């Protein structure tokens with residue numbers, strides 16, 4: 159039920175939950191606790207009554223899986239408009255049904271709200287970069303990042319250029335972290351379905367303490383090939399059979415492999431399981447077992463060259479250990495990334511980090527209205543329990559702090575949520591930027607781009623900013639502790655609040671005709 163899972167989890171519009179939500183929704187149906195939450199957080203309940211939200215799809219950039227907007231229009235029988243400035247995205251009528259189209263079944267299109275796409279564009283991912291996605295599942299943004307990293311979205315099979323071609327094939331990586339194994343399984347399925355798994359690895363871990371830096375062996379492997387003509391020659395001769403080389407690189411030896419859905423599997427030449435879907439993927443290559451084994455041996459040699467050659471420290475879930483100690487086992491990774499030695503030096507921090515933080519999901523109309531059909535009790539249990547609300551800010555702060563820690567100096571961090579609550583958005587960003595004392599700064603976002611009207615950001619809470627800036631406190635006549643700075647400090651604080659409000663970006667269904675979304679773009683200075 160991969161596509162169901164994808165739709166159920168993917169943030170998007172009301173209509174994206176095909177068949178899951180009630181068309182007769184009334185504000186009176188919202189449970190009292192949720193109404194109270196909305197009031198406390200100054201969120202207008204009218205966002206849940208917007209019925210004319212368009213739907214968005216992202217077109218797969220893989221040259222083998224392209225589709226033109228015109229062809230998609232024929233399949234859907236509804237108007238398909240490319241979004242100016244974001245050509246990979248198309249706007250459809252909100253009632254468009256994707257699941258039965260051939261384009262959807264083939265993985266040529268991906269249902270994804272535009273606001274989520276803009277969060278990824280804010281990262282400005284460049285080929286060759288190493289990106290960390292904290293809170294990655296179910297993986298809409300992760301798949302988009304993987305596609306941007308590799309342009310074509312997967313390792314090219316035309317290796318006629320020789321061994322050095324390897325340098326070009328894996329040009330960057332994305333590392334996804336999520337605490338939920340169930341959601342990570344969906345993420346893995348999406349990567350495979352869209353043939354993006356070669357540059358991605360997933361870890362099941364707490365994003366507040368995750369410590370594995372970006373893959374450290376890839377450059378060494380490339381360098382060895384460049385420096386070692388015989389290795390390059392050998393790789394070149396092996397590469398005459400493109401699919402074999404591709405397979406040596408991307409075979410993921412995944413013990414959790416869930417091509418599943420009852421597909422038959424059989425042993426492959428290297429003893430791994432391969433589903434019929436995967437066999438289909440390789441069906442055009444007349445595989446030669448000897449060539450494949452030779453290539454695999456070459457790859458293993460290269461891996462040997464770059465592993466165990468260092469006394470550097472590795473980190474295991476936040477605990478420093480020496481040399482060849484335990485590595486963190488990925489939930490999923492292709493072989494070349496699975497065997498990474500996980501070195502831990504400043505040089506291996508990530509270029510870009512997205513923290514799409516766990517939140518109350520109140521901005522996702524699709525998400526909220528699904529509970530009409532599923533029952534509001536589970537919504538209350540999953541999202542509105544007091545314990546959860548009380549601990550949410552700490553979790554969001556912890557995720558952002560850890561994302562910052564793992565980013566290299568000069569790198570970019572995008573913090574986003576699908577909540578419209580100030581406490582989960584502007585307050586978190588204000589607390590973070592104020593507390594960083596110049597080590598992190600907000601970067602501009604394309605507020606008025608793409609013809610989308612953004613919503614006005616909220617002014618961060620005075621006490622949070624004052625506390626983060628270390629302003630003095632006074633106790634008022636009623637015994638309440640108040641922050642009170644000098645006139646200059648007060649003026650600085652006002653200015654800082656303006657700055658946060660100005661630099662962050664909010665979409666809401668009323669203003670933007672997208673799902674509700676918040677994002678901030680942060681540059682790490684040091």
Ligand SMILES: C[S@@+](CC[C@H](N)C(=O)[O-])C[C@H]1O[C@@H](n2cnc3c(N)ncnc32)[C@H](O)[C@@H]1O
Pocket residue numbers: 168169274292293294295296297298299300335336337338341363364365366514515516517553576
């Ligand atoms: C808003 S969703 C992420 C959506 C995802 N980025 C996408 O584009 O498909 C938030 C995710 O945070 C995960 N999460 C919650 N607590 C976490 C933690 N402590 N560490 C890592 N992930 C966590 C949840 O399992 C959930 O998958």
